[in-house]
Amino acid sequence: MATQISTGASELRDITKMERIGAHSHIRGLGLDDRLEPRTSSQGMVGQAKARKAAGMILKMVQEGRIAGRAMLFAGPPSTGKTAIALGMAQTLGPDVPFTMIAASEVFSLSMSKTEALTQALRRSIGVRIREETEIIEGEVVEMQVDRSLTGATKTGKLTIKTTDMETVYDLGTKMIDALTKEKVTAGDVIAIDKTSGKVSKLGRSFARSRDYDAMGADTRFVQCPEGEVQKRREVVHTVSLHEIDVINSRTQGFLALFAGDTGEIKPELRDQINTKVAEWREEGKAEIIPGVLFIDEVHMLDIECFSFLNRALENELSPLVIMASNRGMARIRGTKFRSPHGLPVDLLDRVLIVSTQPYSPEEIQEIIKIRCEEEDVTLAENALAVLTSMAGQTTLRYALNLISCGQVIARKRKSDRVEVDDLRRAYTYFMDEKRSVQWLKEQQGSLMFEEVEDEQATNAMDVN
Numbered sequence: 229m230a231t232q233i234s235t236g237a238s239e240l241r242d243i244t245k246m247e248r249i250g251a252h253s254h255i256r257g258l259g260l261d262d263r264l265e266p267r268t269s270s271q272g273m274v275g276q277a278k279a280r281k282a283a284g285m286i287l288k289m290v291q292e293g294r295i296a297g298r299a300m301l302f303a304g305p306p307s308t309g310k311t312a313i314a315l316g317m318a319q320t321l322g323p324d325v326p327f328t329m330i331a332a333s334e335v336f337s338l339s340m341s342k343t344e345a346l347t348q349a350l351r352r353s354i355g356v357r358i359r360e361e362t363e364i365i366e367g368e369v370v371e372m373q374v375d376r377s378l379t380g381a382t383k384t385g386k387l388t389i390k391t392t393d394m395e396t397v398y399d400l401g402t403k404m405i406d407a408l409t410k411e412k413v414t415a416g417d418v419i420a421i422d423k424t425s426g427k428v429s430k431l432g433r434s435f436a437r438s439r440d441y442d443a444m445g446a447d448t449r450f451v452q453c454p455e456g457e458v459q460k461r462r463e464v465v466h467t468v469s470l471h472e473i474d475v476i477n478s479r480t481q482g483f484l485a486l487f488a489g490d491t492g493e494i495k496p497e498l499r500d501q502i503n504t505k506v507a508e509w510r511e512e513g514k515a516e517i518i519p520g521v522l523f524i525d526e527v528h529m530l531d532i533e534c535f536s537f538l539n540r541a542l543e544n545e546l547s548p549l550v551i552m553a554s555n556r557g558m559a560r561i562r563g564t565k566f567r568s569p570h571g572l573p574v575d576l577l578d579r580v581l582i583v584s585t586q587p588y589s590p591e592e593i594q595e596i597i598k599i600r601c602e603e604e605d606v607t608l609a610e611n612a613l614a615v616l617t618s619m620a621g622q623t624t625l626r627y628a629l630n631l632i633s634c635g636q637v638i639a640r641k642r643k644s645d646r647v648e649v650d651d652l653r654r655a656y657t658y659f660m661d662e663k664r665s666v667q668w669l670k671e672q673q674g675s676l677m678f679e680e681v682e683d684e685q686a687t688n689a690m691d692v693n
Contacts, residue, residue: 251629254603258316260284272599273316275592276309282583283313287320290521290549299542299550301527301577303570304585307625310553313585314523317551326469326520326548328353332529343537344493350541351470351499353548355518356506360464363423365398367391368434368453369415374405389419389458396458418451423459467518470546473502503546520548527552528571531563535573542579552580593620593628600629606636607646615649623661631655 259270264284266277273280279302286300302310318327328349335345367389374385385400387408400408407428413419418431432449474494509515524530530538541547552572559571568574588596594617601608608616612635620628634655635647642651660668669676 249604252312252315254599255312255315255319257319258284258287258313264288269595269599271316271319273309273312274595274599275588276313276585279304279309279313279583279585280316282581283317284320286549286551286581287317290321290325290519299538299552299576299580301570301572301580301582302551302553302585303582304555305587306555308585308587310555310585311525314525314551314553317521318523321521324355324357324467325518326353326355327523328520328548329523329525331525332527332534335530335534340493342531342534346534346537346541347499348471348474348494349522349524350548350550351474351546352472353520353522354470354546355467355520356470356473356509356515357465357467357518358509358515360466360514361461362464363459364462365389365421365423365459366431366454367396367418367458368436369413369417369419370395371415372408372413374400391454391456391458393456394458418453469520470502470506473506474499477502517546521551522548523551523553525553526555528554528556528559529562532561532573533563535561535576539576539579588625590617590621593617593625596625597628597632600632604633604636606632608632608635609646609648612647612649612652615652619652619656623663627659627661631659634659 254272257271257273258280259267259273260280261267264281266273266280266284268274302313304310314329318329321327330349335342338345340348368391370388370390372385372387374383376383383400383402383405385405387398387400387404389396389398404426407426408419411419411428411430413428413430416434416436418434420429420431421427422429432451434453435450436453478492478494478498506515506517510517538550542550554570554572556571558567558569560567561571561573569577572580594613597608597613597616597620616628616631619631631652632647635651638651638654639645639647
């Protein structure tokens with residue numbers, strides 16, 4: 229018996245997003261021109277020219293569908309824009325290409341096995357573009373008659389629809405009448421009815437009826453009367469991820485699990501069936517695979533089991549491009565006693581293209597601070613900008629960016645719209661950076677609770693273990 233695989237595509241869209249200012253909300257893309265050359269400052273991106281160009285080349289191959297099943301590693305010190313470049317890639321790819329972003333520690337905190345969590349992330353990053361032909365009735369409503377029975381329980385009616393070439397009368401049942409009433413369809417409206425689902429879409433008012441009324445709402449849209457036949461065949465294209473198909477077809481989960489987030493473990497047998505069905509659709513020309521991108525931040529937090537699984541998963545026919553980021557140098561591979569570059573096993577490092585990110589120059593730091601001030605709607609005095617740039621060089625870029633909004637709060641207390649040097653100095657005294665915090669701990673000389681003073685032998689013993 230053939231298995232019926234559902235995609236549930238029509239019900240998956242229309243989720244409203246909340247807007248707020250985040251650490252990387254100023255990133256709009258990679259800031260590259262048509263020849264993939266990085267601009268000095270564009271789309272929120274500053275500096276890191278080599279890394280951005282490498283990311284742009286990879287994106288070009290992703291869009292052409294030529295780099296699925298490969299891996300990249302962004303390696304560099306903290307605050308050098310690794311996550312920013314990944315988000316720029318996501319913005320450049322657009323909504324059609326799936327982009328999944330996870331932190332490596334998420335894998336251990338979910339209520340499922342590590343390999344299942346990684347499998348779901350990988351399948352969430354692979355899209356299936358499905359083409360379906362549907363029959364639609366499209367035209368201008370000439371007249372709609374509704375007859376109710378004496379009890380009002382049953383309703384029948386007739387709908388007259390015309391195009392510029394022909395006019396047709398359709399008999400209506402109760403459900404169709406309810407759908408038309410819900411959309412408030414009246415004579416003169418141009419509508420489209422999907423024959424398979426019975427969905428009614430109101431396209432607008434006909435230009436021929438534009439002079440019928442003196443008063444019209446601001447949102448009234450006028451459209452031309454459709455041409456050709458009333459009944460047409462139209463190709464509908466929708467994109468879903470393999471993970472969404474998995475969840476919808478899982479008997480234990482069902483469609484609502486997509487919104488709840490807790491999808492649980494999905495049986496491998498079901499995934500095999502879906503893979504087979506998708507392969508059939510590809511052969512028939514009904515669907516095409518869109519390899520997307522899976523971004524794993526802080527990848528050194530994964531353990532040896534996860535790395536072994538990723539090695540195998542990258543060789544799978546259905547695998548996305550995996551981009552990883554790490555700020556570690558020589559570090560211990562979790563789950564082993566061995567040390568390796570970036571905390572990744574050597575066999576996985578052999579498979580990845582490594583892109584390094586460099587610390588920002590003072591000029592680039594100043595440009596980033598300006599962009600963040602625009603994003604957070606903060607006016608910074610010229611001398612305050614110079615002080616903040618110097619502060620970022622002595623401490624860290626993230627610490628300096630955090631002081632922007634703190635300085636604004638202090639400036640508002642003295643009823644000023646501009647952040648001055650004194651505001652930043654006060655914020656600097658209120659909040660410590662990492663170096664001053666370490667210095668303060670040394671000055672306390674063991675007065676804090678549970679502080680252990682270890683000798684060199686104990687430290688070396690810990691390193692060995």
